[in-house]
Amino acid sequence: MKSETFEEFQKVADELLKVNRLSGSEGSVLTKKRIKKFLGERGIRYSEEFFHVEKIFPVKASIEVNNLTIPCVPYIGSPSGRYEGYAKRDIIKGDIALVKVSEEAIKIPQAKNNGAKAVITYMETLNTHYYGIASEGDFPVVNVKREAIERIEDAYVRITVETKKEKVLCSNILFEMGRGPIVYLVAHTDTKPGVFGAIDNGIGFLLLLFIADELRKNYNLPYRVRFLLTDAEELGLEGSKFHIGMGVKYAYHCINVDAVGWYHPAVIYKDAEGYNGDKLMDMFARHIQDMKVSVDFRCSHRAKSDHIPFKKAGLQTLFLSSNPFTIRHTLYDNLDAVNWDIVRMWYELILSFLRRFHKL
Numbered sequence: 001m002k003s004e005t006f007e008e009f010q011k012v013a014d015e016l017l018k019v020n021r022l023s024g025s026e027g028s029v030l031t032k033k034r035i036k037k038f039l040g041e042r043g044i045r046y047s048e049e050f051f052h053v054e055k056i057f058p059v060k061a062s063i064e065v066n067n068l069t070i071p072c073v074p075y076i077g078s079p080s081g082r083y084e085g086y087a088k089r090d091i092i093k094g095d096i097a098l099v100k101v102s103e104e105a106i107k108i109p110q111a112k113n114n115g116a117k118a119v120i121t122y123m124e125t126l127n128t129h130y131y132g133i134a135s136e137g138d139f140p141v142v143n144v145k146r147e148a149i150e151r152i153e154d155a156y157v158r159i160t161v162e163t164k165k166e167k168v169l170c171s172n173i174l175f176e177m178g179r180g181p182i183v184y185l186v187a188h189t190d191t192k193p194g195v196f197g198a199i200d201n202g203i204g205f206l207l208l209l210f211i212a213d214e215l216r217k218n219y220n221l222p223y224r225v226r227f228l229l230t231d232a233e234e235l236g237l238e239g240s241k242f243h244i245g246m247g248v249k250y251a252y253h254c255i256n257v258d259a260v261g262w263y264h265p266a267v268i269y270k271d272a273e274g275y276n277g278d279k280l281m282d283m284f285a286r287h288i289q290d291m292k293v294s295v296d297f298r299c300s301h302r303a304k305s306d307h308i309p310f311k312k313a314g315l316q317t318l319f320l321s322s323n324p325f326t327i328r329h330t331l332y333d334n335l336d337a338v339n340w341d342i343v344r345m346w347y348e349l350i351l352s353f354l355r356r357f358h359k360l
Helices: 003-016 026-041 101-113 146-152 198-216 238-245 278-291 307-312 340-359
Strands: 047-065 068-074 081-088 096-100 118-122 141-143 156-177 182-188 224-230 251-257 265-271 296-299 316-322
Touching (some): 003 340, 026 156, 026 198, 068 146, 118 146, 156 198, 182 198, 182 238, 182 307, 198 224, 198 340, 238 307, 251 307, 251 340, 278 316
Parallel strands (some): 182 224, 251 316, 265 296
Antiparallel strands (some): 047 068, 047 156, 081 156, 156 224
């Protein structure tokens, strides 16, 4: 990455990655305006896919225990209401189940099936709030800081949750280069409520913009690269699902860039929906070796991102990320956390992979 390109990258990041970009929010609208300005200034033609998403969004929540009020944050999808009972780590015995964030995918469904009234989650390694999404439908889940657990565990608690159902207008931004069979390069622009998401996924969508800017200057590849900046990934992969529903003829490969720019650069070879494309990963592994960089191949059973609808549609998928990524969906995911050396590495690695794609 040339020094002037790197300086511009950091300037745009400083402009866009200090605001929350929840789908439908003011920050999301401003971010898309800036993206379209970036593309327009470079003569890159784009289109926009509009769609609506209806979700239950968090407003506020609190826990009362032993005459204390403990602040907490409700998950997207949690219903409003009051829920009370004894809080236990044992998801069979507790009226309210205490669950580690790292175990939520398994234990929240178990708690619901065992008759729990609600779930309280907490992070093991960080004393901060985690902003999540409730995958169990109409079931209350809230998050507390780790320091609150000692006051809550085995105590009788009362949880008050306030949320609101909203229908928000969302949009994906598409632009492409070249002709022939399609290789998708995908990154989402949105965040969870309450966070800045500099790494998840601000750096990712900025990388796509700057890679496109570099490719347009001398594009002579025998295939088409289609760039897809999705919305509402954090609401359940809604943007990529919508795009797939429109049809993806002549597309065979999808490279998803999500949560890069942190330590531990990784290719996620297996995620919550199974294995990703073996042929595409083999190609990328050879490229990594040729480039003499260090990127781990990791399995993450919790990981879900925008490549999954493409995988289900039969495309070969490559999931580029960071693993472990301990600050995911917290306020620690801000510009101060970005490792700029790794950002430059990803830029060079992805750009050169696209240029060599037909030769690997």
